[in-house]
């Protein structure tokens with residue numbers, strides 16, 4: 001009689017157990033914050049306006065103002081960034097989208113600030129300090145800048161672009177026969193004699209580089225105020241502003257021969273953090289909004305997204321198995337007693 005009663009209750013127990021663990025699962029997932037998966041697919045999406053991005057699951061990542069270190073930002077001008085990622089097993093692409101009512105593309109005047117966004121990764125196995133790492137926990141930062149994007153889209157934005165009335169009728173060592181006043185970078189300064197007057201360019205300062213191949217600077221840092229241009233620049237990408245939204249794609253080979261670069265391996269989870277600068281709010285350097293670290297799961301080709309089994313769901317399932325096991329054991333025991 002008692003065994004029959006237990007048997008009748010089994011389906012109810014299963015349902016209660018499952019719903020309990022799913023409820024706990026939902027709560028645990030909500031507490032985990034945004035989930036980001038780099039979806040494995042055959043086509044690597046490199047164009048920010050490619051409609052195929054809409055099929056890729058997005059993570060809505062909240063941003064908070066960097067209010068700890070001066071010059072600080074006390075309130076966000078951009079409250080969140082939407083992030084998507086795909087990889088084709090050889091390279092990875094991230095798409096960042098955020099609302100920005102104005103397209104601030106120039107930084108060549110002291111009073112102008114450009115829009116920008118960055119992705120931060122650890123370079124060691126440890127989770128580094130969010131504020132750009134610390135000594136012993138170097139971070140790799142991919143910094144997209146709207147003014148570098150403009151140099152690529154429209155040619156190097158030189159002084160005459162910022163100050164149309166700027167004029168120079170002669171310049172030391174510039175070939176006045178070939179050059180056109182007020183002379184422009186890089187074409188009129190390519191001769192070694194003339195180039196020496198463009199000191200930043202001559203010494204290889206990335207900010208002065210007039211021939212850009214990428215709108216993204218690949219940086220290392222071991223804490224704030226240590227952001228450094230990496231010897232190996234591995235990251236490319238493109239940014240487009242349309243209807244009040246910036247869309248910026250970052251691309252890099254998954255495997256790079258560079259110890260100072262983020263390790264991105266298919267099948268693994270990698271911590272990642274984001275930062276956004278709004279030029280029209282005079283944001284640059286420390287004045288920005290940032291996220292906390294979240295994990296991106298880099299899906300391996302052919303690998304279905306790993307089922308996110310939170311400890312809660314796991315616990316619930318184990319509990320269920322134990323209960324079912326006890327009942328089954330009791331039933332077998334009972335039957336064996338009847339037959340003996």
Ligand code: HEM
Pocket residue numbers: 066068069070118119120130131132141143219223224225226227273274275284285286290291
């Ligand atoms: C929340 C804690 C943070 C603090 C206190 C902080 C502070 C600073 C400071 C003082 C600077 C200017 C000096 C320098 O260039 O190193 C700076 C620049 C920079 N930071 Fe951070 N930072 C923080 C988080 C982040 C995060 C999470 C990222 C990337 C996702 C990031 C990316 C950058 C970049 C790319 C620059 C150079 C910006 C430029 O040239 O305009 N920072 N930060």
